[in-house]
Amino acid sequence: MEAPCRGAELVTAAVGLAAVACGAANILVWAGPYDGIEIGIMAIGGPDFFRWVWGSLVVVFGGVMMLAGARQMHAVPGYGKVLLGVAMIGIIGGTDIFALICENIPAGEGAQFFNSATGFIGAFAPPYPPAVVLLPFALVIGCALYAGRADDGC
Amino acid sequence: MGLTADERWDLVDAIAQRTVAFGISRQTTGDVLGELTVKPLTGIPTALAVLYAFWSIFGSFAGALVTDGFMIKLFDGYWLPWMQAAWPDPGSVHYFLFVGDPAAETCFEAFGMLTSGLFVSFGVVLPAIFVFYLMMTLLEDSGYLPRLAVLMDTLLHKIGLHGYAIVPAILGLGCNVPAVTATRTLETKKQRFIMMTLLALFIPCGAQLGIMLQVVPDTVGWVLLYLLIGFVVFGYVLSRVIPGSNPEILIDVPPYRWPQRANVAKKLWNKTRGFLTNAVPFVMLGILIVNILYLTGFIGWLADLAAPLFVTWFGVPKETVGPLLAAFLRKDLAVAQLATIPMTSYQMITAVVLISIYFPCVATFAMMVREGPRQLLAAIGVLAAVVLIYGGLIHAVGILLGVA
Amino acid sequence: MHDHHDRLTILMMGNPNVGKSALFNRLTGANAVVSNYPGTTVDVTKGSLRKDRHSYEIIDVPGAYSLEARDAAEEVAVRILDTHPDAVVMIILDATRVERGLYLALEVIERGAPCIVALNMMDVAQDKQIAVDTAEMQRVLGIPVVATTAISAEGVKHLADMIRKAQVADLSAIRSRLNGQEPDQGAVARCAGCGGGGCR
Numbered sequence: 001m002e003a004p005c006r007g008a009e010l011v012t013a014a015v016g017l018a019a020v021a022c023g024a025a026n027i028l029v030w031a032g033p034y035d036g037i038e039i040g041i042m043a044i045g046g047p048d049f050f051r052w053v054w055g056s057l058v059v060v061f062g063g064v065m066m067l068a069g070a071r072q073m074h075a076v077p078g079y080g081k082v083l084l085g086v087a088m089i090g091i092i093g094g095t096d097i098f099a100l101i102c103e104n105i106p107a108g109e110g111a112q113f114f115n116s117a118t119g120f121i122g123a124f125a126p127p128y129p130p131a132v133v134l135l136p137f138a139l140v141i142g143c144a145l146y147a148g149r150a151d152d153g154c
Numbered sequence: 155m156g157l158t159a160d161e162r163w164d165l166v167d168a169i170a171q172r173t174v175a176f177g178i179s180r181q182t183t184g185d186v187l188g189e190l191t192v193k194p195l196t197g198i199p200t201a202l203a204v205l206y207a208f209w210s211i212f213g214s215f216a217g218a219l220v221t222d223g224f225m226i227k228l229f230d231g232y233w234l235p236w237m238q239a240a241w242p243d244p245g246s247v248h249y250f251l252f253v254g255d256p257a258a259e260t261c262f263e264a265f266g267m268l269t270s271g272l273f274v275s276f277g278v279v280l281p282a283i284f285v286f287y288l289m290m291t292l293l294e295d296s297g298y299l300p301r302l303a304v305l306m307d308t309l310l311h312k313i314g315l316h317g318y319a320i321v322p323a324i325l326g327l328g329c330n331v332p333a334v335t336a337t338r339t340l341e342t343k344k345q346r347f348i349m350m351t352l353l354a355l356f357i358p359c360g361a362q363l364g365i366m367l368q369v370v371p372d373t374v375g376w377v378l379l380y381l382l383i384g385f386v387v388f389g390y391v392l393s394r395v396i397p398g399s400n401p402e403i404l405i406d407v408p409p410y411r412w413p414q415r416a417n418v419a420k421k422l423w424n425k426t427r428g429f430l431t432n433a434v435p436f437v438m439l440g441i442l443i444v445n446i447l448y449l450t451g452f453i454g455w456l457a458d459l460a461a462p463l464f465v466t467w468f469g470v471p472k473e474t475v476g477p478l479l480a481a482f483l484r485k486d487l488a489v490a491q492l493a494t495i496p497m498t499s500y501q502m503i504t505a506v507v508l509i510s511i512y513f514p515c516v517a518t519f520a521m522m523v524r525e526g527p528r529q530l531l532a533a534i535g536v537l538a539a540v541v542l543i544y545g546g547l548i549h550a551v552g553i554l555l556g557v558a
Numbered sequence: 559m560h561d562h563h564d565r566l567t568i569l570m571m572g573n574p575n576v577g578k579s580a581l582f583n584r585l586t587g588a589n590a591v592v593s594n595y596p597g598t599t600v601d602v603t604k605g606s607l608r609k610d611r612h613s614y615e616i617i618d619v620p621g622a623y624s625l626e627a628r629d630a631a632e633e634v635a636v637r638i639l640d641t642h643p644d645a646v647v648m649i650i651l652d653a654t655r656v657e658r659g660l661y662l663a664l665e666v667i668e669r670g671a672p673c674i675v676a677l678n679m680m681d682v683a684q685d686k687q688i689a690v691d692t693a694e695m696q697r698v699l700g701i702p703v704v705a706t707t708a709i710s711a712e713g714v715k716h717l718a719d720m721i722r723k724a725q726v727a728d729l730s731a732i733r734s735r736l737n738g739q740e741p742d743q744g745a746v747a748r749c750a751g752c753g754g755g756g757c758r
């Protein structure tokens with residue numbers, strides 16, 4: 001019973017740390033001279049204040065919350081913090097994906113109303129903003145934690 | 155007869171002791187989150203996240219998907235050219251009233267009842283208020299709203315309002331009309347007066363936000379910042395100046411609940427229907443009236459008359475008189491009309507802020523009459539003063555920043 | 559005052575956010591606004607209920623913590639109570655927070671109006687392991703007490719049936735019952751056995 005729980009704590013802390021790092025990087029890039037950087041499948045930073053500063057601030061807070069809760073994530077205060085942190089990263093990642101969907105259902109300029117299927121799917125090619133990359137990890141942690149508490153896991 | 159409060163509480167205790175038994179129960183996830191989301195340290199980041207989601211979804215759905223994606227193409231590409239071609243004799247009065255400018259290329263510019271009127275109502279504002287009301291309803295039904303109120307309490311304290319006062323303000327973001335009624339939950343006349351005035355002045359409604367997103371997408375943040383600053387500054391001043399007591403309001407925070415799908419659907423439908431039956435006719439009527447006033451030369455005359463005030467004091471083109479008149483009927487219409495006037499982006503910010511604060515729309519006004527006719531006079535006095543002072547201040551800030 | 563006798567008025571009163579409007583909608587099929595924050599209802603909504611040849615006018619009253627009104631919404635509540643002296647008052651309690659609701663309930667009882675109690679939010683109380691003894695509450699108060707869950711409509715039919723049995727409660731009798739004495743057998747005390755949410 002001990003080992004998997006420790007593992008979960010480490011994973012949570014790692015994701016939290018990654019969130020803090022990515023979020024902070026976004027803000028730095030926004031403030032710096034570049035218009036956005038691509039690292040692997042991740043796109044860091046951009047010109048839009050709302051998305052890259054406000055949104056990234058939320059990612060940073062989410063990461064901090066996960067870090068703060070990770071050590072006692074199987075007891076009440078820690079559990080809530082991790083769940084809340086996961087939710088915050090989920091909100092940013094989720095709204096990013098929602099924005100992509102909304103922007104790509106209609107066709108761009110031109111006489112067409114609807115985007116083609118390939119055009120629509122093509123819009124989901126990398127690079128992704130960090131919150132989207134973190135989203136699956138955060139969701140897995142969140143679901144496992146919620147389910148674990150429901151049947152009183154470790 | 156007549157028990158004292160203490161005797162009554164004793165009796166309550168005795169009855170409760172007899173009838174209620176508490177078992178041992180673990181905190182539910184809702185309880186845990188409920189606590190974390192009101193504590194400032196964890197609650198403020200959560201609030202930032204919720205507001206982000208709110209605005210992001212609003213922009214993605216209403217802006218990118220419906221209006222930019224489909225409505226603009228539909229109205230500018232098909233409806234407007236068709237109307238311009240099909241309606242008989244351009245240059246006639248009825249053409250001007252119903253279709254508007256025969257050379258216009260967008261439905262914003264045309265400004266006829268059947269072109270801009272339909273476009274603003276159904277192309278821009280309807281999708282905006284639809285998502286807006288959906289998210290408001292989720293906030294209301296989940297139980298997050300009062301938690302936001304608790305978090306804002308610290309800030310509001312400084313401006314002389316307490317905790318629960320923020321609920322009418324948040325509701326006002328949906329529509330100011332029910333928000334005015336919601337001020338009834340405030341305790342003293344002073345609190346109600348302050349809240350009602352601030353509401354009428356600084357809280358833009360969902361329809362207005364939707365059209366702002368379309369007309370000034372890049373500077374809407376500035377507009378909102380100016381409104382927020384105005385809310386705080388004038389709230390502070392009013393709470394100092396207005397006599398009366400300002401007792402603490404205890405906020406009763408309900409537990410989180412899952413919104414009931416049927417309830418959400420019902421409320422969403424009722425509000426949307428309310429928009430269709432109450433607001434759309436006003437938008438149409440507004441365009442008709444404004445166009446008639448243009449034709450009779452009244453607006454031109456008023457613009458010349460008000461030019462010194464507008465141009466020198468507020469720093470906006472004198473043509474903004476027209477939209478300001480329209481703003482009394484519908485603020486969304488007024489903002490749409492601004493789009494047709496050529497001006498710099500800072501002038502646009504100023505003009506949009508002015509439209510928001512200068513007078514409540516007619517529906518809100520009627521509600522304020524109902525809630526307190528005597529206070530309304532005072533509110534209008536405050537309003538006039540605030541518009542003059544704040545409009546000038548915004549202009550001054552622009553000059554200092556070198557953008558006006 | 560007596561011209562309304564053919565149509566009994568029921569005032570739904572209780573603390574804010576205990577589910578008055580939700581219950582009102584269930585009883586009348588009306589469209590009162592239901593939200594999860596105190597202060598949703600600040601105005602009066604009316605509806606009607608027909609039940610076995612009885613016709614009732616039901617009024618959803620704004621929430622109040624006490625009849626010593628502190629805000630405008632509570633003033634509306636007190637005014638409605640004052641203008642309907644013949645009305646039956648349906649007191650809605652939140653089963654997870656019985657105490658606060660009882661304070662208002664006692665104030666209403668003191669005014670001498672015929673009352674009936676709806677103990678709402680039973681589902682939440684169950685989840686929180688809070689057990690409320692409806693039969694005992696009915697015996698002590700001397701008025702019908704019905705357990706309900708407005709969102710699933712559980713107990714609502716029973717509540718509608720029991721409106722007819724609304725009683726004027728007596729404070730001194732409540733006191734003596736609490737002290738273990740059994741005063742005069744009230745009409746409701748006899749039907750104590752049929753109380754509780756289970757019997758629909």
Ligand SMILES: Nc1nc2c(ncn2[C@@H]2O[C@H](COP(=O)(O)OP(=O)(O)O)[C@@H](O)[C@H]2O)c(=O)[nH]1
Nearest residue numbers: 575576577578579580592593594679707708709
């Ligand atoms: N779980 C549960 N929720 C309820 C029940 N009754 C009402 N609610 C919820 O409680 C909240 C307040 O209900 P409302 O009718 O507006 O309360 P009012 O202020 O007393 O009119 C809403 O979110 C309802 O969905 C119930 O019996 N069980």
Ligand SMILES: [Mg+2]
Nearest residue numbers: 578579598599
């Ligand atoms: Mg209600």
